[in-house]
Amino acid sequence: MVGPMDRLPRQSHMSPTPPGNFFSRRWNGEVPWTLLFWRDMLGVGTAINLAATFVALIAAINGAETAVVALLHFAPLPYNFFLFAALLRAPRRPPVTTAVAAAWLVVVLFV
Secondary structure (H helix, E strand, C coil): CCCHHHHCCCCCCCCCCCCCHHHHHHHCCCCCHHHHHHHHHHHHHHHHHHHHHHHHHHHHHCCCCHHHHHHHHHCCHHHHHHHHHHHHHCCCCCHHHHHHHHHHHHHHHHC
């Protein structure tokens, strides 16, 4: 007897997402610009920057060296530049998105 589950296509293997797939998919334009802009940049990117700034402030309050505080604060900077560059490479993005992304980059860089 053939049941409804027998008609479904079978997966030959279940492999986890390979490392580096997150960055390469964004760099190669395989992720929609809306997801890259709203979730990755404005959502997750902002949260990472706020957390880094918070940790840097806590370190400063506890008397850490200025260099350590600066490193903690600017730690997400490579990720920020990556997101901005990936968004610039994204196809069919509106020009206003580029302007908002540039403003976001300036804000997270100097605040």
